[in-house]
Amino acid sequence: MELMTSRTDPLFDREGARNPLSVLKQVYGYPAFRGKQADVVAQVVAGGDAVVLFPTGAGKSLCFQVPALCRDGVGLVVSPLIALMRDQVEALKQLGVRAAALNSSLGRDEFVDLRRSLDRGELDFLYVTPERIVTPAFREMIGNTKIALIAIDEAHCVSQWGHDFRPEYRDLGRLAQEYPGVPRMALTATADPHTREDIIARLGLEDATVFTTSFDRPNIAYEIVERDQPRQQLLSFLSRHEGESGIVYCLSRAKVEETSEWLNTQGIRSLPYHAGMERELRDAHQDAFLKEESLCLVATVAFGMGIDKPNVRYVAHLDLPGSVEAYYQETGRAGRDGLPSEVWMAYGMVDVIQRGRMIDGGNAGDDIKRVERAKLNALLAICETAGCRRQAILAHFGETHPGNCGNCDTCLKPVETWDGTEAAIKALAAVYRTGERFGTGHLIDVLTGNENERTIRFGHVDMPVFGAGRDLPTRTWQSVYRQLLAAGLVRVDHEAFGALKLEPEARAVFRHERQVLFRKDRPTKGKAAKNAGARAANARNALEGADMELFEALRATRMEIAKALSVPPYVVFPDTTLIAFATERPTSRDALLGISGVGQAKLERYGDDFLAVIRSHQR
Ligand code: ADP
Numbered sequence: 001m002e003l004m005t006s007r008t009d010p011l012f013d014r015e016g017a018r019n020p021l022s023v024l025k026q027v028y029g030y031p032a033f034r035g036k037q038a039d040v041v042a043q044v045v046a047g048g049d050a051v052v053l054f055p056t057g058a059g060k061s062l063c064f065q066v067p068a069l070c071r072d073g074v075g076l077v078v079s080p081l082i083a084l085m086r087d088q089v090e091a092l093k094q095l096g097v098r099a100a101a102l103n104s105s106l107g108r109d110e111f112v113d114l115r116r117s118l119d120r121g122e123l124d125f126l127y128v129t130p131e132r133i134v135t136p137a138f139r140e141m142i143g144n145t146k147i148a149l150i151a152i153d154e155a156h157c158v159s160q161w162g163h164d165f166r167p168e169y170r171d172l173g174r175l176a177q178e179y180p181g182v183p184r185m186a187l188t189a190t191a192d193p194h195t196r197e198d199i200i201a202r203l204g205l206e207d208a209t210v211f212t213t214s215f216d217r218p219n220i221a222y223e224i225v226e227r228d229q230p231r232q233q234l235l236s237f238l239s240r241h242e243g244e245s246g247i248v249y250c251l252s253r254a255k256v257e258e259t260s261e262w263l264n265t266q267g268i269r270s271l272p273y274h275a276g277m278e279r280e281l282r283d284a285h286q287d288a289f290l291k292e293e294s295l296c297l298v299a300t301v302a303f304g305m306g307i308d309k310p311n312v313r314y315v316a317h318l319d320l321p322g323s324v325e326a327y328y329q330e331t332g333r334a335g336r337d338g339l340p341s342e343v344w345m346a347y348g349m350v351d352v353i354q355r356g357r358m359i360d361g362g363n364a365g366d367d368i369k370r371v372e373r374a375k376l377n378a379l380l381a382i383c384e385t386a387g388c389r390r391q392a393i394l395a396h397f398g399e400t401h402p403g404n405c406g407n408c409d410t411c412l413k414p415v416e417t418w419d420g421t422e423a424a425i426k427a428l429a430a431v432y433r434t435g436e437r438f439g440t441g442h443l444i445d446v447l448t449g450n451e452n453e454r455t456i457r458f459g460h461v462d463m464p465v466f467g468a469g470r471d472l473p474t475r476t477w478q479s480v481y482r483q484l485l486a487a488g489l490v491r492v493d494h495e496a497f498g499a500l501k502l503e504p505e506a507r508a509v510f511r512h513e514r515q516v517l518f519r520k521d522r523p524t525k526g527k528a529a530k531n532a533g534a535r536a537a538n539a540r541n542a543l544e545g546a547d548m549e550l551f552e553a554l555r556a557t558r559m560e561i562a563k564a565l566s567v568p569p570y571v572v573f574p575d576t577t578l579i580a581f582a583t584e585r586p587t588s589r590d591a592l593l594g595i596s597g598v599g600q601a602k603l604e605r606y607g608d609d610f611l612a613v614i615r616s617h618q619r
């Protein structure tokens with residue numbers, strides 16, 4: 001196999017006018033722009049500023065890459081993660097585009113080379129960290145070099161409201177003055193209106209055109225279950241994703257380590273990732289995740305931003321995420337390539353208590369704590385809804401969705417509801433009668449008439465409410481309290497060690513003025529979960545028989561090439577392109593070019609290798 005690993009000549013003539021659509025076709029091999037990509041590109045090619053608010057997977061990279069290739073000069077790309085810059089630069093190089101990254105890991109010789117190509121105008125893209133781009137040294141280095149545009153990726157990092165605030169982003173507002181007349185773009189997948197406003201204000205993009213689309217991710221199937229036997233539940237979920245890659249999020253570093261170790265004993269290849277690990281090891285695990293085809297990465301939320309692996313097929317949460325925004329971002333890392341993907345969460349009351357304690361125990365001011373508590377309740381409401389999850393998630397971001405998406409657990413297997421007014425009154429009475437001083441565990445002991453050391457010591461066994469809830473099992477009472485919490489009828493007082501307190505709205509329930517509907521919890525044990533996710537299943541299921549065989553052979557070739565180049569396989573070709581190879585079976589170079597994802601440079605580099613595989617698999 002002959003591989004061309006570098007080429008310095010520009011792929012296409014940088015002199016004549018460059019048309020965005022022909023750049024898209026020649027360089028990327030894509031037949032058409034998607035959604036509002038074309039509008040963004042037109043705006044920036046014409047010299048305007050843009051704020052691009054598209055969900056993950058919508059194709060934000062092309063929004064700055066194509067205009068930069070159409071305009072004269074080098075495109076400056078601000079990106080927060082050095083470890084990922086390398087992959088992005090590599091991906092551009094594979095497209096025949098001249099890209100480099102400026103970061104502290106650059107050797108002296110490499111730096112001299114980079115400066116030389118910059119001075120000679122032989123660079124299409126320069127990736128740079130936010131702290132670097134604002135230094136006088138960088139401005140001096142740019143000198144009179146022509147700048148095509150400045151793109152600020154992961155722009156939500158500028159906002160303290162966001163979940164990934166980075167102080168280094170704060171000074172980026174200065175770029176407007178330092179590079180007058182250069183179009184600037186901010187790009188992010190944040191769906192939170194508050195953060196969006198903040199981005200515009202802080203980056204001085206008030207006059208920019210804002211481009212936004214729906215934040216729905218239709219290819220992602222949502223499922224949220226009550227945590228019962230978490231490891232078995234996780235295994236049952238993962239069994240639907242054999243041979244695929246995904247992420248399992250845990251709250252603590254210790255749980256990350258334990259879970260990852262345990263998964264390996266279960267025959268699932270897994271690596272841990274958290275901020276407490278040595279940097280080198282962490283980066284090595286991230287790299288393995290990007291380069292391997294079938295790896296379960298168990299991580300804390302420290303992992304994920306900027307990961308552009310397109311074929312993350314699943315995301316599982318073993319603990320409640322920080323907020324709906326965080327949940328959306330974390331689950332959003334699945335299915336960037338648009339193929340069916342599944343996200344799954346197991347949660348329980350302990351999570352709610354634990355998170356609440358983290359909020360209240362922190363040193364943030366009261367206002368921030370109140371916002372955080374409201375965020376927690378919003379998330380809980382999504383977990384406990386009997387309606388469509390997608391609708392509830394999008395509603396949180398102010399977007400209306402008709403519901404009945406057909407691709408979430410509650411739509412696929414509608415949950416039954418029951419009139420829980422009487423149960424709610426009993427549950428609230430238990431809170432009230434015991435003086436709003438106890439957590440759910442004790443309250444349920446009281447309701448179910450459990451005579452133990454505590455119920456006896458506090459004299460609760462003598463109360464009328466003691467045993468008043470014997471008609472329902474403990475599990476149902478747990479669910480009742482979660483739903484009362486989600487409905488804002490009680491709150492957890494973390495200063496009082498997780499005691500439940502009544503909210504004013506509870507009064508209407510006591511007076512029979514408010515009816516309470518509860519969702520019926522599903523029986524647990526693997527089975528129910530399996531049914532719900534059956535539809536989403538394996539992304540490759542679309543392929544059958546001979547096509548599947550060919551696809552596997554193509555995957556093997558892709559892996560060989562990727563290894564030789566030391567790049568992730570998707571940098572060679574994404575799965576979507578390989579699937580098209582396997583079903584359409586192009587047998588000439590021309591036919592290959594007709595497949596989405598095959599541009600000129602990749603055709604030259606490894607088109608023949610793939611043609612050989614396809615030809616050897618003739619039907
Ligand atoms: P984002 O940054 O918005 O999350 P990416 O830029 O990573 O999304 O794009 C997601 C995937 O979609 C990538 O594999 C990309 O190559 C592909 N893609 C983007 N735009 C197009 C298009 N117009 N046609 C085909 N594929 C596209």
Ligand code: ZN
Pocket residue numbers: 387388389390391403404405406407408409410411412
């Ligand atoms: Zn739904």
